[in-house]
Amino acid sequence: MNDSITVRGFVATEIKTSTTPGGVATANFRLGSTGRRFDRAANAWVDGNTNWFTVQGYRQLAGNMGCSIKKGQRVIVVGRLKMRSWEKDGRVYHVAEIDAESVGHDLMWGSAHFTRSAGNGAVPGQDPAATERRDSVPDVPDDADRDLDPDRDDSADHTPDDEQEFDEETGELKEAAA
Numbered sequence: 598m599n600d601s602i603t604v605r606g607f608v609a610t611e612i613k614t615s616t617t618p619g620g621v622a623t624a625n626f627r628l629g630s631t632g633r634r635f636d637r638a639a640n641a642w643v644d645g646n647t648n649w650f651t652v653q654g655y656r657q658l659a660g661n662m663g664c665s666i667k668k669g670q671r672v673i674v675v676g677r678l679k680m681r682s683w684e685k686d687g688r689v690y691h692v693a694e695i696d697a698e699s700v701g702h703d704l705m706w707g708s709a710h711f712t713r714s715a716g717n718g719a720v721p722g723q724d725p726a727a728t729e730r731r732d733s734v735p736d737v738p739d740d741a742d743r744d745l746d747p748d749r750d751d752s753a754d755h756t757p758d759d760e761q762e763f764d765e766e767t768g769e770l771k772e773a774a775a
Contacts, residue, residue: 602678602695604650605703606630608670614663624659626666628652628674628695652676654697661714662700671703 609627616622632645652674654662666672676697683690702709 600678601676603673603675604628604630604648604695605671605673606648606650608666608668608672609649611668612663612666614659621655622657622659623653623655624662625651625653626662626668628672649693650674651692651694652697652700653694654700657714658697658700662697665702666700671706673699673701673703675699 606628607630609629612624612626614622614624628650629647630650631647633642634645635641636643674695674697676695676699679694679696681692681694
Protein backbone atom coordinates (compact mmCIF):
# COMPACT_ATOMS: atom_id res chain seq x y z
CA MET A 598 0.00 0.00 0.00
CA ASN A 599 1.40 3.39 -0.99
CA ASP A 600 -1.23 6.10 -0.48
CA SER A 601 -0.93 9.84 0.11
CA ILE A 602 -2.14 11.00 3.53
CA THR A 603 -2.40 14.20 5.56
CA VAL A 604 -2.57 13.84 9.35
CA ARG A 605 -2.97 16.43 12.10
CA GLY A 606 -1.82 15.38 15.53
CA PHE A 607 0.69 15.75 18.35
CA VAL A 608 4.34 14.73 18.53
CA ALA A 609 4.40 11.92 21.08
CA THR A 610 8.15 11.21 21.25
CA GLU A 611 11.42 13.08 20.99
CA ILE A 612 12.79 13.29 17.45
CA LYS A 613 15.33 10.55 16.72
CA THR A 614 17.93 11.51 14.13
CA SER A 615 20.54 9.34 12.45
CA THR A 616 22.45 8.86 9.23
CA THR A 617 22.26 5.83 6.96
CA PRO A 618 25.50 4.02 6.00
CA GLY A 619 25.17 5.78 2.63
CA GLY A 620 25.25 9.19 4.34
CA VAL A 621 21.54 10.07 4.11
CA ALA A 622 20.14 11.99 7.10
CA THR A 623 17.01 10.50 8.68
CA ALA A 624 14.67 11.56 11.47
CA ASN A 625 11.55 9.98 12.91
CA PHE A 626 8.98 10.43 15.66
CA ARG A 627 5.68 8.96 16.81
CA LEU A 628 2.56 10.94 15.97
CA GLY A 629 -0.75 10.59 17.79
CA SER A 630 -3.95 11.75 16.13
CA THR A 631 -7.07 11.79 18.29
CA GLY A 632 -10.46 12.44 16.77
CA ARG A 633 -12.94 14.58 18.71
CA ARG A 634 -16.67 15.00 18.46
CA PHE A 635 -19.26 17.09 20.22
CA ASP A 636 -21.60 15.03 22.46
CA ARG A 637 -24.92 16.92 22.47
CA ALA A 638 -26.27 14.88 25.38
CA ALA A 639 -23.31 15.80 27.63
CA ASN A 640 -22.90 19.23 25.96
CA ALA A 641 -19.14 18.64 25.81
CA TRP A 642 -16.35 17.62 23.46
CA VAL A 643 -15.41 13.94 23.71
CA ASP A 644 -12.11 12.34 22.61
CA GLY A 645 -12.33 9.43 20.22
CA ASN A 646 -9.73 6.77 19.49
CA THR A 647 -6.09 7.75 19.00
CA ASN A 648 -4.40 6.59 15.80
CA TRP A 649 -0.63 6.16 16.05
CA PHE A 650 1.86 6.69 13.23
CA THR A 651 5.63 6.56 12.90
CA VAL A 652 6.68 9.59 10.84
CA GLN A 653 9.94 9.18 8.89
CA GLY A 654 11.76 12.01 7.10
CA TYR A 655 14.91 11.98 4.99
CA ARG A 656 17.65 14.38 3.81
CA GLN A 657 16.87 18.10 4.23
CA LEU A 658 13.49 17.39 5.81
CA ALA A 659 15.16 15.20 8.45
CA GLY A 660 17.54 17.99 9.46
CA ASN A 661 14.73 20.53 9.62
CA MET A 662 12.57 18.15 11.67
CA GLY A 663 15.43 17.59 14.11
CA CYS A 664 15.88 21.28 14.90
CA SER A 665 12.25 22.43 14.60
CA ILE A 666 9.89 19.82 16.01
CA LYS A 667 9.65 19.05 19.75
CA LYS A 668 7.69 16.52 21.77
CA GLY A 669 4.17 17.71 22.60
CA GLN A 670 3.82 20.12 19.68
CA ARG A 671 0.89 20.01 17.27
CA VAL A 672 1.93 19.28 13.69
CA ILE A 673 0.54 18.52 10.25
CA VAL A 674 2.23 15.75 8.26
CA VAL A 675 1.84 15.05 4.54
CA GLY A 676 3.33 11.90 3.08
CA ARG A 677 2.86 8.36 1.87
CA LEU A 678 1.15 5.85 4.14
CA LYS A 679 2.85 2.47 4.49
CA MET A 680 1.32 -0.36 6.49
CA ARG A 681 3.78 -2.96 7.76
CA SER A 682 3.18 -6.15 9.68
CA TRP A 683 5.43 -8.81 11.12
CA GLU A 684 5.20 -11.86 13.33
CA LYS A 685 7.14 -12.46 16.54
CA ASP A 686 6.58 -15.26 19.06
CA GLY A 687 3.32 -16.26 17.37
CA ARG A 688 1.83 -12.74 17.50
CA VAL A 689 1.23 -10.54 14.48
CA TYR A 690 2.16 -6.86 14.88
CA HIS A 691 1.06 -3.97 12.66
CA VAL A 692 2.44 -0.46 12.31
CA ALA A 693 1.35 2.54 10.24
CA GLU A 694 4.28 4.55 8.91
CA ILE A 695 4.22 7.87 7.08
CA ASP A 696 7.10 8.52 4.70
CA ALA A 697 6.91 12.29 5.13
CA GLU A 698 7.09 14.77 2.27
CA SER A 699 6.22 17.77 4.49
CA VAL A 700 6.01 18.38 8.22
CA GLY A 701 4.96 21.65 9.80
CA HIS A 702 3.50 23.17 12.93
CA ASP A 703 -0.29 23.32 13.15
CA LEU A 704 -0.90 27.05 13.47
CA MET A 705 -4.37 26.42 14.86
CA TRP A 706 -2.59 25.83 18.18
CA GLY A 707 0.09 28.54 18.16
CA SER A 708 2.40 30.65 16.06
CA ALA A 709 5.75 29.88 14.46
CA HIS A 710 8.72 31.72 12.99
CA PHE A 711 9.92 30.28 9.68
CA THR A 712 13.55 30.44 8.62
CA ARG A 713 14.38 29.14 5.16
CA SER A 714 17.28 26.70 5.06
CA ALA A 715 20.27 27.68 2.92
CA GLY A 716 20.38 24.23 1.30
CA ASN A 717 16.76 24.28 0.14
CA GLY A 718 16.96 24.73 -3.59
CA ALA A 719 14.67 23.49 -6.31
CA VAL A 720 12.19 20.77 -5.53
CA PRO A 721 12.69 17.52 -7.49
CA GLY A 722 10.29 17.46 -10.42
CA GLN A 723 9.69 21.21 -10.21
CA ASP A 724 10.67 23.70 -12.88
CA PRO A 725 13.91 25.37 -11.62
CA ALA A 726 12.73 28.63 -13.16
CA ALA A 727 9.72 28.53 -10.82
CA THR A 728 12.08 28.59 -7.83
CA GLU A 729 13.99 31.50 -9.35
CA ARG A 730 10.76 33.42 -9.95
CA ARG A 731 9.61 32.77 -6.39
CA ASP A 732 12.94 33.84 -4.92
CA SER A 733 13.39 36.97 -7.00
CA VAL A 734 12.17 40.13 -5.32
CA PRO A 735 12.52 43.38 -7.22
CA ASP A 736 15.07 45.78 -5.77
CA VAL A 737 13.31 48.79 -4.31
CA PRO A 738 15.36 51.89 -3.55
CA ASP A 739 15.57 52.79 0.14
CA ASP A 740 13.90 56.11 -0.58
CA ALA A 741 11.06 54.66 -2.70
CA ASP A 742 8.42 55.70 -0.19
CA ARG A 743 9.93 59.16 0.36
CA ASP A 744 7.37 60.53 -2.14
CA LEU A 745 4.57 59.33 0.16
CA ASP A 746 5.98 60.98 3.32
CA PRO A 747 8.69 63.57 2.62
CA ASP A 748 9.10 64.37 6.36
CA ARG A 749 9.96 60.79 7.27
CA ASP A 750 13.41 60.20 8.79
CA ASP A 751 14.68 56.81 7.60
CA SER A 752 18.13 57.16 9.15
CA ALA A 753 16.89 55.87 12.52
CA ASP A 754 15.26 52.85 10.86
CA HIS A 755 18.40 51.40 9.26
CA THR A 756 21.35 51.11 11.59
CA PRO A 757 23.98 48.35 11.55
CA ASP A 758 22.66 47.21 14.95
CA ASP A 759 19.33 46.28 13.30
CA GLU A 760 20.88 43.34 11.44
CA GLN A 761 20.12 40.05 13.14
CA GLU A 762 22.26 36.96 12.97
CA PHE A 763 20.76 33.49 12.93
CA ASP A 764 22.30 30.34 14.35
CA GLU A 765 22.62 28.05 11.29
CA GLU A 766 22.15 24.92 13.41
CA THR A 767 18.96 25.89 15.28
CA GLY A 768 17.54 28.64 13.07
CA GLU A 769 17.14 30.89 16.13
CA LEU A 770 18.37 34.43 16.61
CA LYS A 771 21.87 34.32 18.08
CA GLU A 772 21.04 37.05 20.60
CA ALA A 773 17.89 35.16 21.69
CA ALA A 774 19.85 31.95 22.25
CA ALA A 775 22.40 33.74 24.49
